[in-house]
Amino acid sequence: MARLDIDFCGIRSPNPFWLASAPPTDKAYNVERAFEAGWGGVVWKTLAEAGPPVVNVSGPRYGALLAVDRSLIGFNNIELITDRELETNLAEITAVKRRWPGRAVVVSVMVPCKEESWQAILPRVEDTGCDGIELNFGCPHGMSERGMGSAVGQVPEYIQMVTAWCKRYTRLPVIVKLTPNVTDIRSPARAAKAGGADAVSLINTVNSIMGVDPDTLRMSPDVGGKGTHGGYCGPAVRPIALHMVAEIARDPETAGLPISGIGGIGSWRDALEFIALGAGCVQVCTAAMVYGFKIVQEMVSGLATYLDAKGLESVEALRGRALPSVTEWRYLDLNRISKAVINQDLCIQCGRCHIACEDTAHQAITAQRDGRRHFEVKEEECVGCNLCVNVCPVPGCITLRELAPGEIDRRTGQAVSGTALDWTQHPNNPLRSGA
Amino acid sequence: MSEPHRADIRPGRLPPQTYAAHFADHVAPLTEAQALLEASRCLYCFDAPCMQACPTRIDVPSFIRRIAEGNARGAAESILESNPLGGSCARDCPTEVLCEQVCVRNTQQGQPVAIGRLQRFAVDALMASAEPQIFTRAAASGRRVAVLGAGPAGLACAHALAREGHEVALFDAKPKAGGLNEYGVAAYKVAGGFAQREVAWLLAIGGITLHSGWRLASAAQLEALRREYDAVFLGVGLASTHQLGVPGEALEGVVDAVEFIGALRQAADPGTLPVGRRVVVIGGGMTAIDAGVQSKLLGAEAVTIAYRRGPQHMRASRHEQELALTRGVGILHWLAPVEVLGEGGSARAVRFARQRLEGERLVPTGEELVLEADMVLKAIGQRLDGRVLAECGFALRDGRIATDACGRTSIANVWAGGDCIAGGQDLTVEAVAHGLRAARAIDRLLRGERSRPEQ
Numbered sequence: 096m097a098r099l100d101i102d103f104c105g106i107r108s109p110n111p112f113w114l115a116s117a118p119p120t121d122k123a124y125n126v127e128r129a130f131e132a133g134w135g136g137v138v139w140k141t142l143a144e145a146g147p148p149v150v151n152v153s154g155p156r157y158g159a160l161l162a163v164d165r166s167l168i169g170f171n172n173i174e175l176i177t178d179r180e181l182e183t184n185l186a187e188i189t190a191v192k193r194r195w196p197g198r199a200v201v202v203s204v205m206v207p208c209k210e211e212s213w214q215a216i217l218p219r220v221e222d223t224g225c226d227g228i229e230l231n232f233g234c235p236h237g238m239s240e241r242g243m244g245s246a247v248g249q250v251p252e253y254i255q256m257v258t259a260w261c262k263r264y265t266r267l268p269v270i271v272k273l274t275p276n277v278t279d280i281r282s283p284a285r286a287a288k289a290g291g292a293d294a295v296s297l298i299n300t301v302n303s304i305m306g307v308d309p310d311t312l313r314m315s316p317d318v319g320g321k322g323t324h325g326g327y328c329g330p331a332v333r334p335i336a337l338h339m340v341a342e343i344a345r346d347p348e349t350a351g352l353p354i355s356g357i358g359g360i361g362s363w364r365d366a367l368e369f370i371a372l373g374a375g376c377v378q379v380c381t382a383a384m385v386y387g388f389k390i391v392q393e394m395v396s397g398l399a400t401y402l403d404a405k406g407l408e409s410v411e412a413l414r415g416r417a418l419p420s421v422t423e424w425r426y427l428d429l430n431r432i433s434k435a436v437i438n439q440d441l442c443i444q445c446g447r448c449h450i451a452c453e454d455t456a457h458q459a460i461t462a463q464r465d466g467r468r469h470f471e472v473k474e475e476e477c478v479g480c481n482l483c484v485n486v487c488p489v490p491g492c493i494t495l496r497e498l499a500p501g502e503i504d505r506r507t508g509q510a511v512s513g514t515a516l517d518w519t520q521h522p523n524n525p526l527r528s529g530a
Numbered sequence: 531m532s533e534p535h536r537a538d539i540r541p542g543r544l545p546p547q548t549y550a551a552h553f554a555d556h557v558a559p560l561t562e563a564q565a566l567l568e569a570s571r572c573l574y575c576f577d578a579p580c581m582q583a584c585p586t587r588i589d590v591p592s593f594i595r596r597i598a599e600g601n602a603r604g605a606a607e608s609i610l611e612s613n614p615l616g617g618s619c620a621r622d623c624p625t626e627v628l629c630e631q632v633c634v635r636n637t638q639q640g641q642p643v644a645i646g647r648l649q650r651f652a653v654d655a656l657m658a659s660a661e662p663q664i665f666t667r668a669a670a671s672g673r674r675v676a677v678l679g680a681g682p683a684g685l686a687c688a689h690a691l692a693r694e695g696h697e698v699a700l701f702d703a704k705p706k707a708g709g710l711n712e713y714g715v716a717a718y719k720v721a722g723g724f725a726q727r728e729v730a731w732l733l734a735i736g737g738i739t740l741h742s743g744w745r746l747a748s749a750a751q752l753e754a755l756r757r758e759y760d761a762v763f764l765g766v767g768l769a770s771t772h773q774l775g776v777p778g779e780a781l782e783g784v785v786d787a788v789e790f791i792g793a794l795r796q797a798a799d800p801g802t803l804p805v806g807r808r809v810v811v812i813g814g815g816m817t818a819i820d821a822g823v824q825s826k827l828l829g830a831e832a833v834t835i836a837y838r839r840g841p842q843h844m845r846a847s848r849h850e851q852e853l854a855l856t857r858g859v860g861i862l863h864w865l866a867p868v869e870v871l872g873e874g875g876s877a878r879a880v881r882f883a884r885q886r887l888e889g890e891r892l893v894p895t896g897e898e899l900v901l902e903a904d905m906v907l908k909a910i911g912q913r914l915d916g917r918v919l920a921e922c923g924f925a926l927r928d929g930r931i932a933t934d935a936c937g938r939t940s941i942a943n944v945w946a947g948g949d950c951i952a953g954g955q956d957l958t959v960e961a962v963a964h965g966l967r968a969a970r971a972i973d974r975l976l977r978g979e980r981s982r983p984e985q
């Protein structure tokens with residue numbers, strides 16, 4: 096049996112599935128239920144400095160992008176950090192950690208960008224016996240208007256400065272949570288590393304407006320007639336998160352920095368993708384908010400089964416395994432030729448491949464043969480773009496076949512080369528090496 | 531000695547409260563949530579086979595996508611633009627042999643998109659809305675057309691011509707318009723008075739005057755209409771039914787299935803309708819199924835449909851046959867009626883000869899079967915009353931009016947469509963298509979004539 100337990104920047108956890116800092120980890124009641132269900136760890140919902148707690152709206156805090164069957168595609172929220180007293184949270188964290196010593200309890204913190212604020216809160220957090228702290232530099236709504244959250248996370252210098260303060264005032268591992276609302280995710284990650292961060296976690300939520308109510312012509316969700324942008328998460332953001340995780344994992348300046356992957360993870364397959372692109376653990380929120388805490392059992396089962404089937408003995412053995420496949424466009428082999436193939440036995444004759452190709456791509460799929468409805472690839476037109484594969488409703492019906500070296504590409508009339516040729520070497524590139 | 535036979539035919543066989551449920555929609559309307567989910571199954575096929583399979587070429591992918599996008603009104607608009615009787619077609623079309631038969635989801639999932647039910651959802655939503663009229667009538671053309679028969683063909687033709695600004699006089703022999711939708715289709719298919727709501731919606735376009743209780747009974751009538759109107763359309767259906775032509779046909783309890791269904795459709799309370807304890811239906815088409823199922827729903831104890839050929843030869847679709855079987859109606863095949871047996875002037879049984887196919891020919895096997903019956907429903911097909919039409923001078927083919935591809939008859943400026951013309955399949959949706967194609971041709975003719983004096 097593969098081992099699912101992990102050591103993430105010194106934080107041990109029986110499995111790589113943590114609940115992200117969010118409503119599900121707001122208080123002891125929820126976290127206890129999460130641990131009972133089997134979550135390996137939690138990041139406690141963000142604490143603020145002592146004093147009057149923040150106030151949340153008591154109207155809609157969440158909005159969702161739903162498919163026709165009402166399965167959830169994307170989710171957004173305008174909830175702020177914890178609205179409970181600091182003392183209450185600290186007491187509950189202490190009690191929970193004492194009862195669940197084998198689970199990871201990380202505490203998310205967000206205080207103003209002043210050294211004394213961090214100096215004041217960190218020892219108190221450390222006193223709870225928790226395993227680490229996460230710096231909330233990601234929250235894009237509400238708190239950012241007050242100079243915190245993503246307002247810090249968008250300025251690499253601030254990230255480095257605050258991270259360094261934290262390393263000064265606590266001996267706990269410091270995880271820096273990054274906002275995706277930046278142009279290049281590598282800059283904040285490098286800043287975190289320069290400040291001494293033990294790890295980064297990403298992505299936090301994406302600035303978003305969920306929609307406009309067609310009847311009232313107000314943005315939605317709205318609170319008493321007005322709304323504000325919220326943080327977008329859920330399955331729709333996963334590809335964005337995967338890219339950002341991979342960028343940090345393969346950046347020479349941050350290589351080796353532990354990454355906690357976040358963003359639309361709802362199944363073991365999603366987790367696998369993050370881990371294979373370099374994440375050492377994953378954090379989940381939206382899926383738990385849709386299905387409840389029990390889903391972790393399905394994730395654990397799926398990941399364990401997969402690792403066993405692959406002959407991988409641990410999560411660590413999977414980590415980063417897909418990274419070598421990620422590169423820049425200029426290194427892609429321009430000599431590789433693929434052609435779409437339609438399996439006529441599986442084809443249900445819907446014609447979506449034809450019309451997609453005919454209207455928007457390369458006119459490479461027939462609509463008829465001998466006067467009858469028939470969809471077949473015209474290899475002399477096909478560039479292997481994969482559009483037909485993606486629009487076909489039948490799994491496995493259309494596939495891309497890679498031409499073997501020496502085979503004639505009927506589109507160009509040329510034989511397929513057996514050697515690789517990327518843009519850096521391509522004769523059409525005036526800046527090619529050796530040109 | 532056995533008891534003397536007393537035919538057991540009477541109304542009110544069931545507790546009064548059961549009838550409403552029995553004759554309500556046999557296919558429940560989709561809820562909005564169901565419609566959205568079902569609509570999401572449509573793949574929006576290229577050159578969609580379902581559209582090709584529809585005689586009125588309803589753009590099925592378009593209307594279904596509009597439903598999925600929350601635009602039921604736009605969906606109804608798309609449907610009714612192609613087929614103004616989209617509401618009744620959604621109810622009584624044999625979709626299982628038309629659009630839904632060719633749905634590609636059959637191949638993939640063994641289950642087509644429920645096109646008929648989605649169509650009903652969209653049209654019903656429009657009809658129930660505050661502004662159900664989506665079409666406006668063009669400026670009056672001053673041209674007048676007589677439409678004979680206010681069934682699906684005539685209504686479609688009248689509506690299309692009225693839209694173009696022509697004035698239509700719509701004649702029908704029955705007290706109400708609607709044709710088979712009102713008088714001939716099983717009550718549970720077009721429940722809740724939909725046929726009349728649809729007629730009202732169609733007539734609300736304006737420019738159509740309905741003359742009910744008017745029957746084409748002489749060539750002189752047609753001549754008068756041809757003189758008075760710029761064009762004439764005949765959508766008179768099949769007014770007569772075939773007879774069994776066997777002894778005992780005149781016995782009490784031997785009833786024409788079309789009349790039986792018509793009476794049921796017009797009954798305010800089905801419980802007042804007499805039905806036999808044991809019913810034998812003779813025939814193999816939709817009428818036989820509708821009559822058999824409705825007999826059962828009225829409380830008949832044992833209902834048997836007897837058909838002279840095999841299941842594969844029945845004009846009723848497989849789906850319809852299954853409907854009958856699941857409602858507790860038995861179907862027996864290869865039985866030709868020989869005699870209706872009676873006692874005291876009433877039918878008590880039907881004697882059948884068993885048959886088999888010898889090559890293409892049906893031959894008796896020599897065996898016989900007697901089915902006891904209090905009521906015998908004849909559903910062996912309808913036919914055109916050709917006498918008046920022949921007298922009018924119409925060329926006939928296979929006992930029906932011969933037309934060209936536009937529905938033009940052998941008589942100048944007279945078109946025809948629906949069940950009364952040759953070469954059709956006797957479907958509502960086909961009748962609508964006939965009415966519309968004739969309307970297009972008539973409109974072209976009237977425009978052509980109108981432009982001539984201006985030259």
